[in-house]
Amino acid sequence: MPEYAPLDLPEHPKLAGNIAHFARALRRAGVPIGPGRLIDAIEAVQAAGFTEKRDFYWTLHACFVSRPEHRAVFGQIFRLYWRDPRYLEHMMAAMLPAVRGVQEDRAAQAAEKRAAEALLDGATVSETEPDEDEQGTEIEIDASLTTSADEQLKSLDFEQMSTDEMARAKAMLARMTLPVDSIPSRRAALAHSGRIDRARSLRAAMRFGGEMRDLKWVQPKLRYPNLVVLCDISGSMSQYSRVVLHFLHSVANAKGAGWARVHAFTFGTRLTNITRHLGTRDVDAALRAAGAEAQDWEGGTRIGSCLEAFNRDWSRRVLGQGAVVLLITDGLDRGEADDLARQMQRLHLSARRLIWINPLLRWDEFAPKARGIAAMLPHVDSFRAGHSIASLEELAAVISRRDDVGERDRLIRMLSN
Known part of the structure; x- marks a missing residue:
């Protein structure tokens, strides 16, 4: 973790709102965060304080990250959300090369594009460096998509999609499922109806002197294919x-x-x-x-x-x-x-x-x-x-x-x- 300067928050910070927005960006990027973790994070930051960004980083990290594969996503979104303008500019260029017109020297690493997409969906970037007064302003997010736009995207050929359309298409594909029906196998499982299991029924009758009191039933055991x-x-x-x-x-x-x-x-x-x-x-x-x-x-x-x-x-x-x-x-x-x-x-x-x-x-x-x-x-x-x-x-x-x-x-x- 690199050295961080003191955390520069707005004059009247809405701490809970900022952390909630940050948690929503993490959730869109695939980090499982529920209301309980969000409340714990807000209380932890209030207890630990946030005079330095390093302390703030690891406090939120302890509350939000529970799996090794989520560390990279958390680190990228943290840098994007908590005001690193140069890194923000780079990630926008990686996401929207057609807008920038050039490719940056460093290729985006795993989880970086997904982190930027989760935080900056619908945002635009200017061609000039932001002013110091603008660095503290909150990023506006517009993730709304009309039904007609979704339908048009579904019918669009993958080769004809722009960079932004491809990112939206991949997000839609990530939510799709490929359901499959089960297959009856030759093995049988106990059931309340179906086919009479003669062997089990006879063994049960032997416990009562051969009197057939209960019939045992079986059905084919279900399995799923590869x-x-x-x-x-x-x-x-x-x-x-x-x-x-x-x-x-x-x-x-x-x-x-x-x-x-x-x-x-x-x-x-x-x-x-x-x-x-x-x-x-x-x-x-x-x-x-x-x-x-x-x-x-x-x-x-x-x-x-x-x-x-x-x-x-x-x-x-x-x-x-x-x-x-x-x-x-x-x-x-x-x-x-x-x-x-x-x-x-x-x-x-x-x-x-x-x-x-x-x-x-x-x-x-x-x-x-x-x-x-x-x-x-x-x-x-x-x-x-x-x-x-x-x-x-x-x-x-x-x-x-x-x-x-x-x-x-x-x-x-x-x-x-």
Whole structure:
């Protein structure tokens, strides 16, 4: 923690209001803070005093931070909110490069953009340094979004979004869920109705001399499948893949969503397992680590060889128990179509459902003319678009429906003509 100058608060500080606003910014950035912690923080600051920023920092830190991954977010928002104008200017430039027109020398670290977004949503920055009189003024926040603006954003293509629209889209995706239905297993569990358990019923009758007093009932025990995601990160898919991985991070960290486990793999010229990185609660840190491990971002595409590596090395580990597979790619492959079809068939037979998400389907004139697309299409259960928030919402609504085929049948008919 660097040395801090004495804390410069307004002449008539509204201490409770300032701390409450600061707590709301932390909560928007993902730090779980309830009313109890806020009250404790206000009382702690009143008891400890706030003559120095260092003491003030660690007092609030003790009240608001309970997990290691929240320290970076707390530190960034603290510097932004408690009047560090130069750092504020840098973070606005990192968030809105189109407004600034230049990129700063230092790239934003994990949690910095999310901290700035949580605190500065709707704020603007001037091109000049703020005056000394303006440094103590409170930042105005306008987080209101009209319903019509939200609907327009949902239908907008990810590649056409501005920096601000992309930040809003990622925030919406973080709140989305991907629910799944349970699967009846062969194992049975005790129940009040269902099927008679003859063995338990007879054992219970033996306690009363063979008199059948109570019948024991069982029902199939419910279990939940794995979600396995194979995400194309080649040059033509890079923008879509980054957004989808944001969505998958929220799915992987959602409690009670139903999935037994979420496995994620990226592929371009090689296959990379990024499952462990999605377990990091900070989405910026998670995607940063995933991007560092996957060295083939925005490179070429070898779908067939990457699917072969998955089928050989990973399918038996992650595709058990009726897993659902999401294949996210445009299908533009450089390899042999016959090899690709053979690997797709093997993947299809190993999964309970194989759903292909293709952003090219956003075009009304889309046709399966490419050899890779024609080879893959017969071996999927459903073929859907994945270019916007609305298309991902449609996926969430039908992912558990065994009868959903999307655009598969229509495009297969085009192949046969």
